[in-house]
Amino acid sequence: MRISIIISFLMVIVNTSAQKWTTEKAWSWYEKQPWLVGTNFNPSSSINQLEFWQAETFDPTTIERELVWSSELGMNVHRVYLHNLLWDQNSEGFLERIELYLSIADKYQIKTIFVLLDDVWHPEPYLGKQPDPIPHLHNSGWVQSPGAKILGNLSRHDELESYVKGVISEFANDKRVLLWDLYNEPDNRATGKERSKLELKNKDKYSLALLKKTYKWAREVNPSQPLTVGIWRGNISNWGSPDNLPELDRFMLENSDVISFHAYDGELEKVIQKINELKNYNRPLFCTEYLARAVGNTFEVLLPLFKKEKIAAINWGLVDGKTNTKYPWKSWVIRPSKEPEVWHHDIFRSDGTPFSKKEVNFIRKMILNN
Secondary structure (H helix, E strand, O other): OHHHHHHHHHHHHHOOOOOOOOHHHHHHHHOOOOOOEEEEOOOOOOOOHHHHHOOOOOOHHHHHHHHHHHHHHOOOEEEEEOOHHHHHHHHHHHHHHHHHHHHHHHHOOOEEEEEEEEOOOEOOOOOOOOOOOOOOOOOOOOEOEOOHHHHOOHHHHHHHHHHHHHHHHHOOOOOOEEEEEEEEOOOOOOOOHHHHOOOOOOHHHHHHHHHHHHHHHHHHHOOOOOEEOOEOOOOHHHOOOHHHOOHHHHHHHHOOOOEEEEEOOOOHHHHHHHHHHHHHHOOOEEEEEEOEHHHOEOHHHHHHHHHHHOOEEEEEOOEOOOOOOOOOHHHHOOOOOOOOOOOOOOOEOOOOOEOOHHHHHHHHHHHHOO
16 A cells, blocks of 8 residues: 555656646546435444544444445445545555445445545544534534644645645545545534634635645646535525635636535525526536435435436435434524434434435435336
C-alpha cells in the first residue's frame, strides 16, 4: 500500500494540467450509468465519520449486514464521509479499511461517492473514543472536517494536501468509486448554544480558500471519476445565474464536473425550481441529500421526479443508529421525549425492519420496476 501511495504522488507531480471536464465528457460518462439511487451511509454502530473508520471501531460485520438491506432495495450507490484526522493518524491503515469497505460494497454492486471535507456540526473533531449519543438529539456526535482549528488558520490549509491527494490517488482509477464530493456544505454553521460559540467568524472566507486549494489538489491527481461540490443554500432563483451568487457558491458550481445539490424542501415546486435552475449548467445532476418526511420531503414525492429527469437520488440515512437522525433538526431547539411518529431520516431499524413497509415497497418498485 505504501508503495502505491508513492507511485500515485509521482503521477500527481507529472500531471499538473488537468482541467474541469467538458460538458461532452460529463454527459458521455453519465450516459453510461444506470439511474443512480442510494443513501448517505454511516453504519448504525457509528456516531460519526471517526467512529466509522477508526481501527478500534471499524465494523465490517455491521457494514455488510446493512449494505445487504440497501442492495435488496435495489440501491446502487452510497455517499460516504471520510475524515482528515484518520489520514494523519495512520494513512496506510485508513486506506486498507477504505479498500475493505469498497470490496464489501462491490459484492452488492454498490458504487461509492466519497466526501473528503465537511463544514457541518461539531467544529472540534478529535481522535479516540467518540461521545455517546445524546438521547433524542439529531446528529449529536457528527464532526466537521478539518474543523475550526485548521480551517480558521490559512497557513495550515496545506496540511490537508497529502490527505486529499493521497486518498484520491489511491482510488483514482477504481471503478468502485463513482464520484469525488470534495467538500460537504462549505460555510455551514454548528447548531446549539455551546457549539455555535466554537464556530469561526467569517467562516465563508476560510471555506472558500480551502475549497479552492482542494479543487487544485484534486485536479492535479486527475482521477478518472468526476469532481463535485454541492450547492445547498441561498435564493433558489439565483442558482442558475452564477453572477448573482456569493463567491463561494459560484465557485462550487463553476468548478464541478457534474452538478450536485441538496433538496430538503417541503414543497415539490421548490425542488423542481432547483432542478430547472441547475439545468442551466448543462451537466448531469446529482441530488446528494434529501428526505425530511415531516415536511413532506419523502421518497413517494421525490423519487418519481428524479427518475423522470434521470437525476441521481441519494437520501440521508439508511439505518437508525447512533446518529439519531430519525429525530428532526428542531430537536436541537425542542428536545423530544420519545421516538417521533414520523421519522426525519433513515429507512430501517437496526434489526432490519423498515420504518414503513409501504415505503420500502415503493422504493423497491421505483428502482427495480416491479
